[in-house]
Amino acid sequence: MPDENNDLHNVKHEKQYSIFQIAMNLTVACFISGAIIAGTYFITAPIAVEKAAAMKTDAMKSLVVDAQKFNPVKGKKEWFSAEKNGKIIAYVVPAESKGYGGAIKMLVSVTPEGKIIEFTILDSKETPGLGDNASKDPFRNQFKGKVTKDLEVVKDKTKVNNIQAMTGATISSKAVTKGIKEAVQQVTQFVGGK
Amino acid sequence: MGHYLTLLASAVVVNNFVLTRFLGLCIFFGVSKSLNASIGMGMAVTSVMTLSSMLAWVVYHFVLAPFHLTFLTTAVFVLLIASFVQLLEMIIKKHAPTLYNMWGIYLLLIATNCVVLGVPLINVESNLSFLESTVSAVGAGLGFALAIILMASLREKLRLADVPKPLEGLGIAFILAGMLALAFLGFSGMIPV
Amino acid sequence: MRELWNIFKKGIIAENPIFVLALSLCPALAVTSSALNSLTMGLAVMFVITVNNTVVSITRKVVNPKVRVPVYITSVATIVTVVQLVLQAYVPLLYKALGIYLALIVVFAIILARAEVYASKNKVVPSFFDGLGMGCGFALALLSIGIIRELLGSGAIFGIQVLGSWYNPALIMILPPGAFILIGYMVAGFKMWTQHMEKVKLERGEI
Numbered sequence: 001m002p003d004e005n006n007d008l009h010n011v012k013h014e015k016q017y018s019i020f021q022i023a024m025n026l027t028v029a030c031f032i033s034g035a036i037i038a039g040t041y042f043i044t045a046p047i048a049v050e051k052a053a054a055m056k057t058d059a060m061k062s063l064v065v066d067a068q069k070f071n072p073v074k075g076k077k078e079w080f081s082a083e084k085n086g087k088i089i090a091y092v093v094p095a096e097s098k099g100y101g102g103a104i105k106m107l108v109s110v111t112p113e114g115k116i117i118e119f120t121i122l123d124s125k126e127t128p129g130l131g132d133n134a135s136k137d138p139f140r141n142q143f144k145g146k147v148t149k150d151l152e153v154v155k156d157k158t159k160v161n162n163i164q165a166m167t168g169a170t171i172s173s174k175a176v177t178k179g180i181k182e183a184v185q186q187v188t189q190f191v192g193g194k
Numbered sequence: 195m196g197h198y199l200t201l202l203a204s205a206v207v208v209n210n211f212v213l214t215r216f217l218g219l220c221i222f223f224g225v226s227k228s229l230n231a232s233i234g235m236g237m238a239v240t241s242v243m244t245l246s247s248m249l250a251w252v253v254y255h256f257v258l259a260p261f262h263l264t265f266l267t268t269a270v271f272v273l274l275i276a277s278f279v280q281l282l283e284m285i286i287k288k289h290a291p292t293l294y295n296m297w298g299i300y301l302l303l304i305a306t307n308c309v310v311l312g313v314p315l316i317n318v319e320s321n322l323s324f325l326e327s328t329v330s331a332v333g334a335g336l337g338f339a340l341a342i343i344l345m346a347s348l349r350e351k352l353r354l355a356d357v358p359k360p361l362e363g364l365g366i367a368f369i370l371a372g373m374l375a376l377a378f379l380g381f382s383g384m385i386p387v
Numbered sequence: 388m389r390e391l392w393n394i395f396k397k398g399i400i401a402e403n404p405i406f407v408l409a410l411s412l413c414p415a416l417a418v419t420s421s422a423l424n425s426l427t428m429g430l431a432v433m434f435v436i437t438v439n440n441t442v443v444s445i446t447r448k449v450v451n452p453k454v455r456v457p458v459y460i461t462s463v464a465t466i467v468t469v470v471q472l473v474l475q476a477y478v479p480l481l482y483k484a485l486g487i488y489l490a491l492i493v494v495f496a497i498i499l500a501r502a503e504v505y506a507s508k509n510k511v512v513p514s515f516f517d518g519l520g521m522g523c524g525f526a527l528a529l530l531s532i533g534i535i536r537e538l539l540g541s542g543a544i545f546g547i548q549v550l551g552s553w554y555n556p557a558l559i560m561i562l563p564p565g566a567f568i569l570i571g572y573m574v575a576g577f578k579m580w581t582q583h584m585e586k587v588k589l590e591r592g593e594i
Contacts, residue, residue: 025451029458033269033465040469041265044476051479100382127382130558214563216417220410220496265472268490269464276460306460306494308413315487360575360582364409368571376564 063109063118064090076190082109090117091187097179099124100131100171108183112191116143119180131172139166139173143180148188151181198329205333208382211309212341213375218309222342223367225300232346235304236339238297240332242282242304243313246275247331250314251324271314272306279305309338344374391516398520404497405528405570406577411495415529416566417488422545425533427481429526431474431489433519435466436498440518442466443506450507459502460493467493497521535569536560 060070060080066089067082073091082090095106102125109117121135133139142163143151153174154162165173211217218239225235250271258264283301286294304310313334317327348370357366404410414432418424442462443450450458471489474482482489492498501521506514534544540560542550550556559565 022451022453026454026457026461029450029454029461030273033461034266036465037266037269037468037472040472044472045265047476048472048479051476055479127558127562216413216563216566217491219412219416223409223412265468268468268471268493269461272460272464272493273457276457306496306499308491308494311494312487312491315490319487358575360579361571365571365575365578368567368574370571372564372567372571375562375567376559379562379564 059107059120059122060092060109063092063107063120073190088112091190093183093187095119095179095183097175097182099126099175100169104134104172104175104179106176106179106183108180110184110187112187114147114184114188114191116146116180116184119143121176126172127169130166131169133166133169134172134176139164139176148181148184151177151184153177198325201326201329202333202336205330206337206340207378210337210341210378210381211313211334212338213371213378214382215312217312218307218338221300221303221307221309222338222345222371223364226342226345226349226367229343229346229350231300232342233339234297235300236335236342238300239304239309239338240335241297242275242279242301242310243331243335243338244328245282246278246310247314247317247327248324249278250274251317251322251327254314254318255324267315267318272311275310275314276305279310309334341374345371348374391513394513395516395520395523398517398522399524399527400581402521403524403528403577404521405525406574407581408497409574410497410500411525412570413491414488414495415532415570416563418485419529419533419536419566420540420561421484422530422533422537424481424484425529426526427474427478428485428488429522429529431470431485432492432495432498432529433522433526435463435470435492436495436501436522436525437515437518438466439463439498440501440506440514441511443502444509444511444514447507455503455507456499459499463495463498463502464493497525532566532570532573536566540565 057070060082061067064082066084068085069083070080070092071083073079073081076093078094080092081088082092090109090111092107092109095108097104097106103123104121104126105123106119106121108119111117119140124132124134126132126134146161146163150161150163152162153165153170155165157164163173163177205211209215212219212222221235221239225231253270253274254264254267258267258270279301283298286298286301290298313331314327317330320330322330345367349367352366352370361369398404402408405412405415411432414428418428439459439462443459467490470492471482474485474489501518505517509517537560538544538549539557540562541556542548542554557565560569
């Protein structure tokens with residue numbers, strides 16, 4: 001069965017197209033495309049923003065389980081204070097340090113007295129199976145309740161107060177510890193200065 | 195100065211765009227059959243990447259971002275780069291025929307290619323300055339050239355080897371690329387970013 | 388009906404975009420370190436290629452042949468941006484996991500190739516099935532690579548631990564070299580299988 005479209009195509013190819021026709025064709029396509037994208041954006045953008053905010057609150061809630069409310073801290077970018085019964089029970093601060101494969105971005109929750117509650121790794125490019133395990137136990141659990149002076153990476157298993165390095169991932173271990181230590185120091189400074 | 199050298203080295207070896215970030219594979223496997231073609235392609239890709247990266251940066255920072263149109267980034271970049279490459283090809287063909295014969299013929303192959311689109315997108319994502327983006331793009335191109343030239347040299351040697359039938363062609367090429375990638379893996383962690 | 392099934396089927400095996408045509412390989416290695424990412428990417432591409440084929444076919448008589456490539460690119464870019472926006476709004480974690488590779492769908496050779504080779508010259512319904520078949524083949528290829536890589540590289544599938552702690556994961560599988568080598572073998576395996584099927588059909592007298 002001869003494809004009638006092919007005949008149409010052949011006939012069209014003999015036609016001479018003016019630059020205007022060609023340009024119009026493309027312009028119309030662009031306009032339609034722009035309209036569709038803009039339309040979708042207007043529908044989905046508010047949802048995306050809401051989702052992002054909800055995810056952030058969830059992340060912070062997992063760092064300070066008892067918190068009832070989170071308030072942004074004035075004068076400090078991306079800092080949040082966790083409130084319970086009107087009292088500030090923790091600060092949630094961002095931390096960043098140079099890891100093995102790139103920057104490691106973390107979120108750390110610290111009590112006003114300078115004790116670590118929890119931390120989570122938001123973004124990292126560490127080696128899967130080695131440095132990547134920083135976000136998992138047992139490495140992660142070590143930080144709970146420690147203060148600044150404990151935050152040193154050691155390989156000696158008897159020094160339980162310090163941070164045991166992950167096997168084969170010393171650089172990642174040191175980077176994560178350094179980032180968290182800086183965060184704790186900043187909180188102590190902030191609280192002390194108030 | 196050191197910062198830019200680090201950026202360059204990072205793009206060329208540590209985060210090689212072909213062997214680590216998996217971009218530009220179609221041309222990588224297609225063209226690496228001949229060493230000469232690979233050298234030409236490497237030059238074409240480096241030139242296109244650098245120039246289109248600069249153009250894309252300008253468009254993003256002076257048009258898209260200020261007007262909150264960043265959701266159009268993908269579409270705009272693609273059309274921008276495709277048209278730009280087309281234009282470049284016409285200009286080179288007309289005004290620099292020797293250059294054209296060296297690598298101009300590959301230009302249309304890379305007009306819509308993931309590595310040429312990927313570099314400006316990564317630059318935008320990493321929030322690099324104009325100079326940083328350009329250096330990164332040059333590095334990406336050089337890294338691509340390095341990878342494809344290495345691959346081509348290896349494949350030429352492969353013609354004398356006894357490859358099992360099913361692995362012939364694409365199969366053995368992939369495995370070879372895997373070994374190259376393994377070698378490049380040794381560079382990771384070299385530069386604390 | 389049989390026609391449509393054949394059109395659909397060829398995208399999955401005979402002309403599988405990844406294992407046979409070797410087009411759009413970049414994502415095949417980049418996102419397949421986990422089965423979930425592979426599935427998401429596969430479905431996204433399936434959606435884009437099917438919709439694009441349909442759109443190109445519907446507008447094939449209106450599009451000026453001299454600008455058809457830019458128009459196709461515009462069309463694909465629009466569809467991909469829409470997918471990006473929707474994913475960003477409803478499953479932001481998956482969106483982040485796919486990263487720029489989602490945006491790169493715009494330049495997939497397979498999508499432009501199908502539009503040019505098939506959709507621009509055929510009616511809407513066959514074009515739809517052609518796109519669907521190719522997309523399906525692509526998604527299945529991606530999914531199989533993803534499952535193998537995740538299983539061997541971390542002992543899990545879709546995040547569910549399958550192999551117990553006795554299994555020391557072959558980390559290389561989730562790193563670039565493992566991906567390359569695995570696909571090399573899979574391409575060879577695919578070739579062997581299709582050749583075997585051809586032989587069987589020949590013996591049965593079907594060809």
